[in-house]
Amino acid sequence: MTRVVVVGTGLIGASIGLGLRRAGVTVVGVDRDPARAEHALARGALDAVAPGLPEAVSQADVVVVAVPVDAVADVVVAALDAGAATVTDVASVKAPIVAAVQAARPERAARFVAGHPMAGSEQDGPAGAHPDLFLAATWVLTPTEGTDPDAFRAVRSLVGTLGAEVVAVAPEHHDTLAAVVSHVPHLAAGTLMDVAAGGGEQHATMLRLAAGGFRDMTRIASGDPHIWPDICVANRDAIVAGLDEYLGALGAARDLVATGDRAGIRALLERARAARRSLPMGTGTDEALVEMRVPVPDRPGVLAEVTTLAGGLGINIADFEIAHSVEGGRGVLVMVVGESSRVGDLETALSERGYHPSHTRLA
Amino acid sequence: MTRVVVVGTGLIGASIGLGLRRAGVTVVGVDRDPARAEHALARGALDAVAPGLPEAVSQADVVVVAVPVDAVADVVVAALDAGAATVTDVASVKAPIVAAVQAARPERAARFVAGHPMAGSEQDGPAGAHPDLFLAATWVLTPTEGTDPDAFRAVRSLVGTLGAEVVAVAPEHHDTLAAVVSHVPHLAAGTLMDVAAGGGEQHATMLRLAAGGFRDMTRIASGDPHIWPDICVANRDAIVAGLDEYLGALGAARDLVATGDRAGIRALLERARAARRSLPMGTGTDEALVEMRVPVPDRPGVLAEVTTLAGGLGINIADFEIAHSVEGGRGVLVMVVGESSRVGDLETALSERGYHPSHTRLA
Numbered sequence: 096m097t098r099v100v101v102v103g104t105g106l107i108g109a110s111i112g113l114g115l116r117r118a119g120v121t122v123v124g125v126d127r128d129p130a131r132a133e134h135a136l137a138r139g140a141l142d143a144v145a146p147g148l149p150e151a152v153s154q155a156d157v158v159v160v161a162v163p164v165d166a167v168a169d170v171v172v173a174a175l176d177a178g179a180a181t182v183t184d185v186a187s188v189k190a191p192i193v194a195a196v197q198a199a200r201p202e203r204a205a206r207f208v209a210g211h212p213m214a215g216s217e218q219d220g221p222a223g224a225h226p227d228l229f230l231a232a233t234w235v236l237t238p239t240e241g242t243d244p245d246a247f248r249a250v251r252s253l254v255g256t257l258g259a260e261v262v263a264v265a266p267e268h269h270d271t272l273a274a275v276v277s278h279v280p281h282l283a284a285g286t287l288m289d290v291a292a293g294g295g296e297q298h299a300t301m302l303r304l305a306a307g308g309f310r311d312m313t314r315i316a317s318g319d320p321h322i323w324p325d326i327c328v329a330n331r332d333a334i335v336a337g338l339d340e341y342l343g344a345l346g347a348a349r350d351l352v353a354t355g356d357r358a359g360i361r362a363l364l365e366r367a368r369a370a371r372r373s374l375p376m377g378t379g380t381d382e383a384l385v386e387m388r389v390p391v392p393d394r395p396g397v398l399a400e401v402t403t404l405a406g407g408l409g410i411n412i413a414d415f416e417i418a419h420s421v422e423g424g425r426g427v428l429v430m431v432v433g434e435s436s437r438v439g440d441l442e443t444a445l446s447e448r449g450y451h452p453s454h455t456r457l458a
Numbered sequence: 459m460t461r462v463v464v465v466g467t468g469l470i471g472a473s474i475g476l477g478l479r480r481a482g483v484t485v486v487g488v489d490r491d492p493a494r495a496e497h498a499l500a501r502g503a504l505d506a507v508a509p510g511l512p513e514a515v516s517q518a519d520v521v522v523v524a525v526p527v528d529a530v531a532d533v534v535v536a537a538l539d540a541g542a543a544t545v546t547d548v549a550s551v552k553a554p555i556v557a558a559v560q561a562a563r564p565e566r567a568a569r570f571v572a573g574h575p576m577a578g579s580e581q582d583g584p585a586g587a588h589p590d591l592f593l594a595a596t597w598v599l600t601p602t603e604g605t606d607p608d609a610f611r612a613v614r615s616l617v618g619t620l621g622a623e624v625v626a627v628a629p630e631h632h633d634t635l636a637a638v639v640s641h642v643p644h645l646a647a648g649t650l651m652d653v654a655a656g657g658g659e660q661h662a663t664m665l666r667l668a669a670g671g672f673r674d675m676t677r678i679a680s681g682d683p684h685i686w687p688d689i690c691v692a693n694r695d696a697i698v699a700g701l702d703e704y705l706g707a708l709g710a711a712r713d714l715v716a717t718g719d720r721a722g723i724r725a726l727l728e729r730a731r732a733a734r735r736s737l738p739m740g741t742g743t744d745e746a747l748v749e750m751r752v753p754v755p756d757r758p759g760v761l762a763e764v765t766t767l768a769g770g771l772g773i774n775i776a777d778f779e780i781a782h783s784v785e786g787g788r789g790v791l792v793m794v795v796g797e798s799s800r801v802g803d804l805e806t807a808l809s810e811r812g813y814h815p816s817h818t819r820l821a
Contacts, residue, residue: 213669233666262666275654276668280675282715283650285730286707291638292733299772299800302737303596303625305639306576308678310737312643315671317734320727324720331715338712342705344649349701352645352694357687364683367648370655371680374665374673409662437662 096120096252100155100179102148102170104135107185107212108161109224112140114257117226123151135221152179157253160184164325168195175203181246182207183253187273187322188329189237189266197241205243208250211235211269212259213277219319227258233411234259235273237266238403240396244417247398251415260411260433263402274333278326279341281315282334288313375409383434384413384457387441389450391428393419401428404444408437431457459483459615463518463542465511465533467498470548470575471524472587475503477620480589486514498584515542520616523547527688531558538566544609545570546616550636550685551692552600552629560604568606571613572629574598574636575622582682593621596774598636600629601766603759607780610761614778623774623796626765637696641689642704644678645697651676738772746797747776747820750804752813754791756782764791767807771800794820 099115101108104126112122112135124141125148126132132144145151148170152158158179160170164186171192174182186192189209197204214232234254238247251261264272291301291309305313327334351359391397402412414431432438438454445452462478464471467489475485475498487504488511489495495507508514511533515521521542523533527549534555537545549555552572560567577595597617601610614624627635654664654672668676690697714722754760765775777794795801801817808815 213667215670232669235667262663264663268663272664272667276664276672280650280672282711282726283646283708284671284675285727286711287643287646287704288730288734289726290704290707292729292736300625300627300631300770301635301639302733303772303774304576304598304635305737306595307578308647309639309643311674311677312647313730313734313737314674316727316730318731320724320731323727324723327715327723328718328720331718335712335716338708338715341650341653342708342712344653345646345701345705345708348645348649349698349705352690352701353698355691355694357691360687360690361683363645363652364648364679364686366655367651367676367679368681368683370665371651371676373655374668374676407663409666411666 096156096249096256098123098155099253100125100145100151100158101141101161102126102158102174103161103163104132104140105161105220106215106223107228108159109135109138109140109221110226110228111159111161111185111257113138113224113226114229115253116140116142118256120256123155125151131221135224138221138224140221140224148173149177152177156180157249158182159253163322164188164192164329167192168199171196171207172199175200175206180206181249183210183236183250185210185212187211187277187326189235189269189273191329193237193239193266197239205241206246208242208246209237209266210250210254211237211273212254214259215318229254230258232259233262235269235406236261236263236402237269238263238399239266240399242398244398244415247402248415251412255413260413262409262411263399263406265399265403268403268407270330270333271336274330274337278330278334279337281318281323282327282338283341284313285316288316384431385434385438385454386457387430387432387438387452387454389428389430389445389452391417391426391450393424393426397428400448401430401445401450404448405430405432405441408440408444410435410437410441459519459612459619461486461518462616463488463508463514463521464504464524465489465521465537466524466526467495467503468524468583469578469586470591471522472498472501472503472584473589473591474522474524474548474620476501476587476589477592478616479503479505481619483619486518488514494584498587501584501587503584503587511536512540515540519543520612521545522616526685527551527555527692530555531562534559534570535562538563538569543569544612546573546599546613548573548575550574550640550689552598552632552636554692556600556602556629560602568604569609571605571609572600573613573617574600574632575617576640577622578681590621592617595622596625597622598632598769599624599626599765600632601626601762602629603762605761607761607778610765611779614775618776623776625772625774626762626769628762628766631766631770633693634696634699637693637700641693641697642700644681644686645690645701646704647676648679651679747794748797748801748817749820750793750795750801750815750817752791752793752808752815754780754789754813756787756789760791763811764793764808764813767811768793768795768804771803771807773798773800773804
C-alpha cells in the first residue's frame, strides 16, 4: 500500500492520515470544506489536498470515506464510479450504508469493505487528530457475501498499519453491538449529565460534588453532538431496542433499591464488576499469532462466513488472504489470528460447517 | 493538629493516614481486622496501631471514622463517649448518621462534624491507598445547628491538610446531591455493564468492540461492590427519586430516537456538552482567596447557616473561625473562601438574612 485517499479530513480522517503518513504511505485528502483540508494538511495529516474525488482516486490503493453517516453511501458510490480499487468507510452505522451501496452499484459493491474503528476522542476536527488514535483499538470490518478478498485484504492491511485489530462482523450484527457499546452509552451519558445539570439552584453545589466516577461516566458527553442525530436516525431500531433493554434493567435496579434488597444489589454489582474486569485490553502487536489454513471452495460468501465466525468469537484477524488453486474452483483461505482459547472454538465452528481447518502457531 | 486517630484502615482511612503523615501529623489506626491495620501500617499509612478505640482517642485532636456506612454512627458515639475532642466520618450518606448520633448523644453531638470526601478509587483496601487521593477533590462537611465552631474548624483544617476543598452542605441536601452525582451513576454504570455483558454468545464480540467511551462509563463498576448495599439502604429515598428522574429522562431520550427527532437529540446533547464542559476543575491551592468577615450573634446555628449558604453556591471554605467578642453575645465569623463570581451572590444572600458581611481579597 503506497497511496491512500482520505475523503473527509475531520478527527478520524486526519488521524488516519497522520498514522498512515508515519508508516510511509502517501495520503491525499479531499474535503468539501477547503479550510478543514488545509488545516489537516498543516497538521501533517496529508501529503496533498485534491480538489475533488475523481481527480484523487485513480491512483489510490484505498479510498477511506470519513464523512458524516448520512453522506457516506453517496461518497462511496462516487469513489467506486471514479474507478477506485478499494473503498472503505468509518461510519458508526453499517447496515444501511452497505445496503445503499449494494442497491446503487451491485456490480461494484464487491470493492467496498465497510468499517468502523472503535476509537474516538472528545475533541473535534483535525485539531484533535492523533496518529496513535487507533493503536490497539478494535476496528470492525463488515464483509458481505460479495466482498472481494483482495479488497478485504487491502483494507485489513490499512487498519493493521494504524495499529488496530480487525474483527469481522456482519453489518446488521455490528449495528446491534454498536448500539449497546457505543450509541446507548452515549445517550445515557448525555442524559445523566443533563439530569445532574438541571438542578436549578442546586446546580453549582451538585457539580462541585461531581467526583471521578461521575466525570468518567459523562466524559463522552463533552464530545461534539453534531454527528449524533444522523447516527440515531440511521441505527434507530437497534438503539431503541438497546435503550429499552437498559431502561428495563435500570428499572429493575431501582426496584432492588426501593425494596432494600441488599443481596440483589450486591449480585448486580458483583456481576458488573466481573464483566468490567474481563473487558479485553487491546493487545497490540505483542499478541502471539496463529496461522489458520482453511481449504475453501472458490465461491462467493466464504470470506464473510469465515471471518465473521472469527469475529463472533471476538478473535482479531491479523492477516488474511485467499490463495486460489491453479486448477480453479478451490483455494486456501489463510488467516492469521490472535492466539486465544477461542481459536479452538473457531476450528470447531468451521468443522461443523464442513470446513477442514488446520493451524500453526507463529513464532 | 498533631495527632489523629483513624478508625477503619481501608482505602479511604489509609489514604487519609498517608496524606496526614506526609504533612507531619501523627496517625494512629484502629481496625476490627488486625491484619488490615497491620497492612496499613506496613504501607506507611499509620505511625502505630492501637488495640481499641478507648485507648486511642484520649490524646487525639480529631478521630476520623472510616468504617462502612452501617457501622459509622455506633463508632462515632463510642469515640465521643471515650472523650474524643472532635469526631468526623467519611461515609457516602450523611442524614441518617447525623440523626442517629444526635439522638444517641444530644449533649455530645456538637463535637461530631460529619463529612464525605468526593473521591475514591476502583481499588480496595490499604493496597489502593494514596496520599494524593483527595488532592483538589471536594470534601463535603455537613454542619448542623448544634455544630461546635472549634470542632468544625479542626475538621476543616484536617481536610485542608489533605489538599481537598471544603464545601458545607446540610446533611439531607448532601444525600440528595450524592444520589445524583454518585449513587445513581454507580448503579447506572453497573447496570450498563451488566446489560452489555449479558449478550450470551455475542458477549466476546460485544466486549471486543467496547472502546474508550464505554470503558470510561463503566470504570466505576469495577469497584468493590461490598459498600453499596448499605449505601443503597441508607439513602434509599434519594436514590430511588434520582433513578426515577433518570429513568424518566432516558425514556424521553428513547422517544426522541424512536421518532427520529433530530433537533431534540441534538438539543439534549448540546445541553449535556455545555454542562460537562462547565464541570469545575479542582482548583487546589492555586485558587485566589477572599476573606469574608461577618459579625454574628453568639447563638447556635450561625455556623451551619453561613457555611451551607456558601456551599449552596458551590463555594469552598478555605479557612474558618468564629472570633468571640470579649463583651459576649456577639462575635465575628471569619471565613476564607475561594474567589469566584459567586462571592457576590453569597454576600447578597447573607445581607438578605440580616447579616452585614464584608470581604478582602487575600494576596
